[in-house]
Amino acid sequence: MFEILLTVCLAGDPATCTTELHPGGETLESCRAAATELAARANGVAQEWPCAEAGATPSFTVTEVAPGVFVHRGVHAEAAAENQGDLANIGFVVGTDSVAVIDAGGSAAVARDLLAAIRRETDLPVRWLVLTHMHPDHVLGAPVFEAEGATVVGHADLARALGARRETYLEANAELIGPGFEGSGTPAEVDPVDVQRKIDLGGRVLLLEAHPTAHTDNDLTVFDTATGTWFLGDLLFIDHLPAIDGSIAGWIELDATLATREAARAVPGHGPVAVQWPVGGDPLRQYLAALAAAVRDAIRAGVPIQDVTATVGAEMAEGWLLVGAFHGRNVLAAFKELEWE
Numbered sequence: 001m002f003e004i005l006l007t008v009c010l011a012g013d014p015a016t017c018t019t020e021l022h023p024g025g026e027t028l029e030s031c032r033a034a035a036t037e038l039a040a041r042a043n044g045v046a047q048e049w050p051c052a053e054a055g056a057t058p059s060f061t062v063t064e065v066a067p068g069v070f071v072h073r074g075v076h077a078e079a080a081a082e083n084q085g086d087l088a089n090i091g092f093v094v095g096t097d098s099v100a101v102i103d104a105g106g107s108a109a110v111a112r113d114l115l116a117a118i119r120r121e122t123d124l125p126v127r128w129l130v131l132t133h134m135h136p137d138h139v140l141g142a143p144v145f146e147a148e149g150a151t152v153v154g155h156a157d158l159a160r161a162l163g164a165r166r167e168t169y170l171e172a173n174a175e176l177i178g179p180g181f182e183g184s185g186t187p188a189e190v191d192p193v194d195v196q197r198k199i200d201l202g203g204r205v206l207l208l209e210a211h212p213t214a215h216t217d218n219d220l221t222v223f224d225t226a227t228g229t230w231f232l233g234d235l236l237f238i239d240h241l242p243a244i245d246g247s248i249a250g251w252i253e254l255d256a257t258l259a260t261r262e263a264a265r266a267v268p269g270h271g272p273v274a275v276q277w278p279v280g281g282d283p284l285r286q287y288l289a290a291l292a293a294a295v296r297d298a299i300r301a302g303v304p305i306q307d308v309t310a311t312v313g314a315e316m317a318e319g320w321l322l323v324g325a326f327h328g329r330n331v332l333a334a335f336k337e338l339e340w341e
């Protein structure tokens with residue numbers, strides 16, 4: 001197996017260069033072809049894209065995307081033993097007296113790797129675990145940070161949402177991930193954020209904001225006021241096809257508001273460790289708009305729900321990864337929502 005080491009720099013800012021690992025294929029030749037294609041899609045922000053044998057680089061890495069702000073990039077896949085549920089981008093922010101972790105990863109194994117990465121940077125206590133939303137790849141490593149004494153903070157609707165899905169998430173992920181799942185779980189308690197909350201880590205303040213229904217009904221973003229780094233959770237997908245588990249209309253509306261805000265960089269829930277904002281959200285915007293338009297057309301044309309996934313094809317998802325896993329579900333979710341407009 002080969003991996004693509006894509007070096008990506010935000011325009012005009014060499015300090016932002018980061019290396020991302022992408023699966024590259026079975027042979028060096030196929031890896032190089034995939035790398036060229038990937039670099040073309042990276043909109044000119046990719047500087048280098050060599051291929052290397054898988055495992056030549058450390059398996060769990062974090063990138064310092066801004067001073068004191070670290071992000072680990074998850075893989076574009078569904079949960080499985082070989083990835084231990086390491087699917088989401090997760091990270092941490094280091095202040096002068098404490099550390100906040102942003103998302104816990106999809107298993108205790110991933111969370112332990114993240115904790116080890118934190119300990120390579122600092123001995124300060126992990127006082128906060130901020131969860132961006134309920135999905136298992138962001139949440140199920142929570143017990144590792146609770147054991148460190150972290151207070152778990154999330155959207156005011158997170159605890160209810162997790163309560164409803166807890167058993168399903170635990171059963172499904174235990175089966176998919178296997179032994180590495182031991183010790184994983186949902187948090188015992190979530191300190192709720194109704195609208196906004198500030199967390200002071202010493203020398204820097206994080207602004208937490210709870211949003212109306214979009215990707216899910218419990219999305220929360222984290223803005224580091226010291227560096228202008230904005231953790232958007234799964235309100236921002238890059239490369240990995242977005243998954244709609246809340247409201248497509250709500251997501252389009254919320255994104256339009258978020259896009260008017262300034263940030264030095266945004267951290268997506270899936271994709272590179274950091275991108276420019278708002279331009280980094282353009283492919284997501286285009287996909288959601290095209291999907292909503294196509295589904296509305298189908299509803300107007302009287303297409304019955306059992307035929308809608310065949311009618312609303314995957315052309316709009318071209319260039320995205322994991323289309324087979326998510327596009328059909330998105331079409332159905334959008335149909336069920338928009339037919340009541």
Ligand SMILES: [Zn+2]
Nearest residue numbers: 133135215234
């Ligand atoms: Zn999600």
